[in-house]
Amino acid sequence: MSEAVYSLSEIVMRYGDREVCRVDHLDVPPGSITVVMGPNGAGKSTLLRLMGFLDSPTSGDILFRGELCTNGSEPPLAMRRRVTMVFQAPSLFQRSVEKNVAYGLEVRGEENVEARVAEMLETVGLSHLAKAKTSTLSGGEAQRVALARALIFEPEVLLLDEPTSNLDPESVGLVESLISKTVKERGTTVVLVTQNVFQARRLADRVALMLDGTLIEVGAPDDVFTHPQDSRTDAFVRGVMVY
Ligand SMILES: Nc1ncnc2c1ncn2[C@@H]1O[C@H](COP(=O)(O)OP(=O)(O)OP(=O)(O)O)[C@@H](O)[C@H]1O
Numbered sequence: 001m002s003e004a005v006y007s008l009s010e011i012v013m014r015y016g017d018r019e020v021c022r023v024d025h026l027d028v029p030p031g032s033i034t035v036v037m038g039p040n041g042a043g044k045s046t047l048l049r050l051m052g053f054l055d056s057p058t059s060g061d062i063l064f065r066g067e068l069c070t071n072g073s074e075p076p077l078a079m080r081r082r083v084t085m086v087f088q089a090p091s092l093f094q095r096s097v098e099k100n101v102a103y104g105l106e107v108r109g110e111e112n113v114e115a116r117v118a119e120m121l122e123t124v125g126l127s128h129l130a131k132a133k134t135s136t137l138s139g140g141e142a143q144r145v146a147l148a149r150a151l152i153f154e155p156e157v158l159l160l161d162e163p164t165s166n167l168d169p170e171s172v173g174l175v176e177s178l179i180s181k182t183v184k185e186r187g188t189t190v191v192l193v194t195q196n197v198f199q200a201r202r203l204a205d206r207v208a209l210m211l212d213g214t215l216i217e218v219g220a221p222d223d224v225f226t227h228p229q230d231s232r233t234d235a236f237v238r239g240v241m242v243y
């Protein structure tokens with residue numbers, strides 16, 4: 001197997017004296033979709049922020065493509081640019097939809113911006129809203145603009161925090177096929193947080209389950225969903241957990 005994109009070991013994240021995220025070990029293989037699941041407050045977004053180099057863990061090591069990023073100094077900009085994150089509650093610029101999507105290409109001085117933006121908007125089903133101000137969008141439309149804005153960067157790693165939580169079933173299908181296609185065609189590595197067990201089954205190459213601030217299980221979907229090692233995983237995926 002080729003080298004992991006991320007290799008996390010002995011990660012602990014604390015706010016004050018409260019531990020909110022613990023990962024003993026996690027490897028994220030390249031060109032695959034790793035799905036992180038778990039109840040509210042489990043530490044999923046915290047884990048994603050660590051992978052996006054937005055926060056540094058209190059202790060532990062994160063290797064990105066074999067390079068240590070947790071040695072006290074900020075990871076270099078060149079490394080951070082290889083990773084794009086779409087937040088759980090994305091904030092858009094107070095401009096039109098097309099300006100928001102064009103932004104990434106414009107800052108890099110790329111060509112053909114207009115045509116590429118139009119194509120991306122078509123792909124996410126938002127062509128009809130190209131000129132709309134983002135403040136007028138519904139939650140699901142805004143979520144798709146944020147995804148389009150991230151995808152147009154063609155990042156090496158895409159971190160998606162509940163990217164379909166506000167979407168209707170048709171839009172969920174559209175976004176899921178877009179994610180799969182991106183991974184297949186560009187070899188993008190995706191880490192996706194979701195509460196949706198069905199989505200995890202549809203998309204995941206690997207599933208990680210977080211509970212009470214700890215990553216308790218990680219493996220192939222069939223193993224995690226059908227033969228979980230931890231009884232709490234079984235309870236979570238069958239929806240019987242009381243928390
Ligand atoms: N900046 C912060 N300061 C203090 N506590 C924080 C901070 N960020 C997160 N937390 C706490 O860490 C815990 C984990 O939060 P996190 O956002 O990672 O959960 P989550 O699994 O993404 O939950 P959800 O499903 O609700 O999005 C929560 O209890 C939260 O209150």
Ligand SMILES: [Mg+2]
Nearest residue numbers: 044045088161
């Ligand atoms: Mg979250």
